[in-house]
Amino acid sequence: MSESNKTDFTNPSTFILVGIPGLETAHVWISIPFCIMYTTAILGNFAILFIVKRELSLHEPMYYFLCMLAVTDLVLSTSIVPKTLSIFWFNSREIDFIACLIQMYFIHCFLVVESGIFMAMAFDRYVAICHPLRHSTILTNAVVARFGLAMVLRGAVVIVPYAVVARQWPYCSSNIIPHTHCEHMAVVKLACANTRISSYYGLFVLFGVKGLDVIFIVVSYTQIVRAIFRLPTKDARLKTFGTCGSHLCAIFVFYISSLFSSLTHRYGHNVPLYFHIFIANVYLLVPPVLNPIIYGVRTRQIRDRMLHFFVFQAS
Incomplete structure (x- = not known):
């Protein structure tokens, strides 16, 4: 380890992202599924946005919320994968201190946004099934837009303390983050102070918001x-229940991986570090990959439009 990484400092100019500790020699091989998953997430979510925009029959609240989910997944995956791949491929481990805080903010902000979108989609399904005659009057385009704006604002405001408090901590012995990205608790653990407030606030976001x-x-x-x-x-x-199937699958993927990752990172002290990092990456990458597949396969309207588009293009 270089001397620059050992010297005392309180305001580091850069952090060093290790990648997946203990598996450095396998980074190139690990990058292959990461790259495939990221490409799949980009293509799948852009396909959802394209199909919904192109087909006027899909201009309904359910599909507007699905577009919000696709945009959120694109932001989430793009917030972590390019830097992760640069570590795996080019050993580009340095990240500016402020850039690290910005990455942290975007990741956790849009995780809260995604949770809010799932809640809004559940409300849409509730109105559509329990009050079908009032669905068009309750969930107007203006109401859907306000829902989306409220979810973004909530995520933006709730996560501000993550970055603000993390910036105030003294980092006095190391700037090496044993992770592929600037995850909140991975950064906070480097501080030479009592960081319980950060840990407790993280738990508040997990249980009090999500x-x-x-x-x-x-x-x-x-x-x-x-x-x-x-x-x-x-x-x-x-x-009727079939109309909820895709939403329920996406919910289980998101919340189960979220809960498992958060609790493992805080309390899984006997779990190998590389497993922590792997789970954290799966948590952030799998939902953006699976959501368009789940909705594309299980939602007949989107599946039919996709098949029609590709058959038309091929002919």
Whole structure:
């Protein structure tokens, strides 16, 4: 380790991102699935945006929320993968201190935004199934736009303390981050101070913000299930519940990976470090990859439009 990484400092100009500790020799091989996943996420989410924009029949609240989810996934994956690949391919490990805080802010801000979008999508499904005759009057384009703006503003405001507090901590012994990106707790752990406030605030965001979203989603789907079981025939119940299938799959992928990553990073002291880093990357990369696949495969309207577009292009 160089002397520059050992000397005392309180305001480091740069951090050093290690990548995946213990697996440095395999970085080139690990970069292959990372690159494939990132390419898939970019193509899949842009395809969703293109199809919805092109097809006037898809200009409905459900698909507007899906477009918001696609944009959020594009920002999330682009916030981490280019720098991660530069570490794997070119050993470009340095990141400016302010750039690190900005990356941290964007990652966690848009994770909160994505959670809010899932909550808004659950509300859309609740209104569509429980109050179908009022759906068009309740969820107008203006209401959908306000929902989206509110979710972005909430994420932007809630995550400000992450960066502000992290910037104030003294980093007095090391600027080496054993991670592929500037994850909040990975940065805070380098501080030479009692950082419980950062840890507690992170838990507040996890349970107090995302947790409330989950509660709202559970309440919405409880009402949806009750409405479905009141339908007269089995076919009607299956068809109605089928409209929620893609949303439920995306929710499980996002929240289960989020909870597992957050709790493992804080309390999995006996878990190998490379496993922590791997899970953190899976948590950020898998939802952007799977969301367009889930909605493309399970949502008939999008699947039909995609097939029609590619068949038309091929002919």
